[in-house]
Amino acid sequence: MTPLHLLSAAEKPSQASPVNHExxxxxxxxxxxxxxxxxxxxxxxxxxxxxxxxxxxxASLQPWRKEPLLLLASVEALEGRHQESIxxxxxxxxxxxxxxxxxxxLGAALxxxxxxxxxxxxxxxxxxxxxxxxxxxxxxxxx
Numbered sequence: 001m002t003p004l005h006l007l008s009a010a011e012k013p014s015q016a017s018p019v020n021h022e023x024x025x026x027x028x029x030x031x032x033x034x035x036x037x038x039x040x041x042x043x044x045x046x047x048x049x050x051x052x053x054x055x056x057x058x059a060s061l062q063p064w065r066k067e068p069l070l071l072l073a074s075v076e077a078l079e080g081r082h083q084e085s086i087x088x089x090x091x092x093x094x095x096x097x098x099x100x101x102x103x104x105x106l107g108a109a110l111x112x113x114x115x116x117x118x119x120x121x122x123x124x125x126x127x128x129x130x131x132x133x134x135x136x137x138x139x140x141x142x143x
Contacts, residue, residue, distance in 0.1 A: 110122060
């Protein structure tokens with residue numbers, strides 16, 4: 001079984017905006033939001049190729065945002081590329097280390113890839129982030 005590889009600090013996408021001018025950054029936000037909406041429309045019409053392309057562009061424009069990575073991970077999984085999906089979710093977990101939903105999606109992706117021991121560990125991390133939710137502990141126990 002291959003261990004889950006989360007990006008190291010050296011590999012982690014920059015948290016800082018590459019744009020210093022606030023107006024330009026806001027314009028980038030608008031473009032990324034449009035790309036995400038376009039990808040969602042493509043997904044609704046089952047055009048995975050267009051969704052993938054839009055989300056990759058969004059992720060490249062703002063690599064510090066988790067949203068394009070989460071959607072892109074879903075597209076990769078739908079296209080049968082589970083390892084790529086897991087890697088994207090791992091990157092999203094580094095960007096949002098306190099978001100239990102990210103860890104839930106990562107755990108589910110690991111289960112779909114028959115990586116049950118790793119999934120159980122991720123579900124336990126999810127439980128630590130959201131101890132009032134019973135789902136993560138149940139999922140960890142099932143793995």
